[in-house]
Amino acid sequence: MRHTLPIAPQFYVTAPQPCPYLEGRMERKLFTALQGEMADKLNDSLSKQGFRRSQNVLYRPSCAECSACMSARIDVSLFTPSRSQRRVxxxxxHLKRRATSPWATEDQYALFRKYLDGRHATGGMADMDMFEFAAMVEETPIRSRLIEYEEDNSLRAVCLTDILDDGLSMVYSFFDPDLEKLSLGTYIILDHIKIAQDLGLPYVYLGYWVPGSPKMGYKAKFKGLEVYTGGAWKQLSDPSEHDADVHPLSTDPIAEQVARIHLPDGRN
Incomplete structure (x- = not known):
């Protein structure tokens, strides 16, 4: 009888490109493929180490001279809504929530286009067509759901959400930009906190928090926020303690970063 060891994930680095969060910076990502029968376990393990999912890829920032981007999650046991969040x-x-399988529809894409045109007209996703949108939603090898929010049978907001072993990961959300008074971006996060609490899951993963980036400042307003920095999750007590200064020694060499990654089978 022949015994074979599982093939360890291979990690790669993207070429530098302009940073979407901090002007004048260049970003670089460390990434690996998400596939095979170990996909769920790999996603669970690497999400706890600051990685995020995009279709069949797991990635995290690995910029040469900048370590501003930090993965962020909310410890739902420590969360209490602020006065403004209670108002939201x-x-x-009145919105009705519905959880569906990750299957793209024309209504979703129409809302997605309206969101991009209103909020991110010059962003990297601005030219996505229906086929690319469907790929973003449907190409998932793990447990994912589309959380839809409706009003009078009209779609108002959507979030593509992964179900991890320790929480919910908000992969991508979009909403009607005309309904600014509803603060739908904040509401989606608040509702995911409620879902996690109902399911007994300890965390809601929000993506990256970037000090110095106005686009990401809202995440620091949620109590119980943790950021992944220095190889560990730490409570964000005071956002001003973190800065976005550039320094040539702010990140470790790629080989050292990869060597410290813990895989689901216990190997590094």
Whole structure:
């Protein structure tokens, strides 16, 4: 009888390109493929180490002279809504939530286009067509759901959400930009906190928090926020303690980063 060891994931680095969060910076990502029968376990393990999923790829920032981007998650046991967040919940509590399989529809794409045109007209996703949108939604080898929010049978907001062994990971969300008074971006996060609490899951993963980036400042407003920095999750007590200064020694060499990654089978 022949015994074979599982093939360890191979890690790669993207070429530098302009940073979407901090002007004048260049970003670089460390990434690996997400596939095979170990996909769920790999996603669970690497998400706890600051990685994010995009279709069949797991990645995290690995910029040469900058370590501003930090993966962020909310410890739902420590979360209490602020006064303004309670108002957001009250204003949007008429929306109906529906969880569906990750299957793209024309209504979703129409809302997605309206969101991009209103909020991110010059962003990297601005030219996505229906086929690319469908790939973003449907190409997932793990447990994923589309969380839809409706009002009078009209789609108002959507979030592509992964179900991890320790929480919910908000992969991508979009909403009607005309409904600014509802603060739908904040409401989606608040509702995911509620879902996690109902399911007994300890965390809601939000993506990256970037000090110095106005686009990411809202994440620091959620109590119980943790950031992944220095190889560990730490409570974000004071956002001003973190900066976005550039320094040539702010990140370790790629080989050292990869050597410290823990895989699901216990290997590095």
């Amino acid at each position: 919940n009250k204003r949007a509590d």
